[in-house]
Amino acid sequence: MSQRPSIKDIARIAGVSPSTVSRALADSPRISLATRERIQRIARELDYSPSLAARALVTGASPIIGVVAPSLADPYIAAVMKGLEEASHQHGYQRLVASSQGDPEQELAMVQMLSGHNAAGLIVLSSRAPEGYAPLLARLSMPVIFVNSLHVGERVYNVMTDNEYGGWLATHHLIDQGHVRIGYLGGPARGRSHAARAAGYRRALEEAGLPFDPACLMPGDGSIEAGREALREWLHQPDDKRPTAIFCYNDLSALGLLAEAYQQGVAIPDDLSIVGFDNIPMTAISIPPLTTVEQRTEELGRQAVASLLAALAGKPVTDIILRGELIARASVKRMEDHD
Amino acid sequence: MSQRPSIKDIARIAGVSPSTVSRALADSPRISLATRERIQRIARELDYSPSLAARALVTGASPIIGVVAPSLADPYIAAVMKGLEEASHQHGYQRLVASSQGDPEQELAMVQMLSGHNAAGLIVLSSRAPEGYAPLLARLSMPVIFVNSLHVGERVYNVMTDNEYGGWLATHHLIDQGHVRIGYLGGPARGRSHAARAAGYRRALEEAGLPFDPACLMPGDGSIEAGREALREWLHQPDDKRPTAIFCYNDLSALGLLAEAYQQGVAIPDDLSIVGFDNIPMTAISIPPLTTVEQRTEELGRQAVASLLAALAGKPVTDIILRGELIARASVKRMEDHD
């Protein structure tokens, strides 16, 4: 029946003023030890917990990190979240997570509303790069960390995977194993990471003196279904046009490709070699286990928090670029040399 | 330089009082249309967005649903989240997500802090059932929905999967396909869902007049590794003691079992039939595709929000129990009749 106890209730019981209670609970040395302990005991007895809303209102900031993600159902995002959770919790921050369902407009709205909560800072996960951000960011008074996209501005920082390098690494590995005709199954068309991985792919080809054939580029969107579709497409190509290896934008589509290959009787890696990207848990138990480029997703999350904290503390912050390693498993076949 | 605009700034510019602005922005009919529109235009020009902290303070509630989950990196949780997201967003609620890292003590602390945010209500995802909840719940002034665990109290409601039925369904299917010696690979030892699925398993056995052999119960924890371990264990059993089919607590461990079987040269389903639980996306593309009992996870999330909303609206709320269907794929073999 009684409302939640407030600082005033404690004050009344302890026979002191609200301000004394506030200070006592904050362990201020200005309050005598005796009073401090007495007040804290009373607070404990009443099960007092402070109104964070009121505190946020007066201090103009709350210990909340706003997180915007396109969705929480994606294993890549889930992994980043895990890193975020660990790091932010360690530092006494909570997270207000809003998901934009992949809608850029909603994404902006979420950022807007998180700032309404007086969040200390924002972390935005999104590979899209809605143009609308620039003006919005300029108005924001809190630091913003973008994960895997690239934005500039005051109090705006980036933490990202080196996608170009990853694309290069995957392709280089295939070349190293003797492949000459290599395909790339793409990701979301307008995504930055897709573009960067594709760029790495082309650079590796170039460096090896291999020709680049646009026909080897297959459209995709990073979904399981896109992988399945890619394999069906591959089957329709004439024998001499078919890549002997495909580098996939992400593990999800690589896994889809694997599944369809199995159904269609295409042997992996004997008939076709596959490299994925992300190193999600499932890759270790697929059949065959998937060779992939690791993305240090949890680290991405931890670093995002670290950068945010640094920015809040007024320390200089630089953009962070993380490189993952190639995880060689069993989905790539070594080609014989023709000599 | 300039702080975020407040209602007062708008008032000053518009030459009216703050209260008029507040009402105008809320589209109150008490304000003349002309003033309303003028004020709204000014607000738009200033990029005004309300201080949610202040609003929460005065109204004593904020449009926030607190969500407590053990982790965000689990695909099952991710799926529930998706349902939560959709439903809550549709009704204008935000979600403050806190993850407890599986630590029951932290879980209680998170609940505590979410109530400090004046959350409208709480949704708790956790299959553990820490005893500590009862007293905490009694003090809470907001409704709480538990997903897949079972708590009672005032303003406490439950939304859950019918795990007993699911366990029965999986086992019944195996019996139906002619299996007689059926194993059960368990989940987290103290978890409610594990116990319920095991109970369903035993009921199916009983109903079919099949003997129950405790040796057919394998310990597990729902992880991929637990699945691998279970298969190795199975290999060590003497031929006549080996189950011909195993019902797994969840898909993750079933998938682990599949992977290990492949590595060890055990043919699924020819040598061993497998049924999982959850129907996570990966089951459709495993090799072979996994027969499993669907868990309507997204629906779980949607229903949790629906129940919460109903409770907030003062409508009567009853506990909800969801049943999933059996998804027959290719990991179960039909046994020949011996006659």
Add this chain to the structure above:
DNA sequence: CCTCAATGTGCAAACGTTTGCACAACTTTA
């Protein structure tokens, strides 16, 4: 005995909203 510093506590303003009530200016009704 007076002044000064140190120590502990209280007062009151402020944060940005919402909302019950009062009030002024009109308009209608009797």
Add this chain to the structure above:
DNA sequence: TAAAGTTGTGCAAACGTTTGCACATTGAGG
């Protein structure tokens, strides 16, 4: 023409904190 509505707006309190400043008490130094 007075009384009674109607309509639009403003006043001021309230929500639960934090915090700069002032005050009262005490003890020490001169």
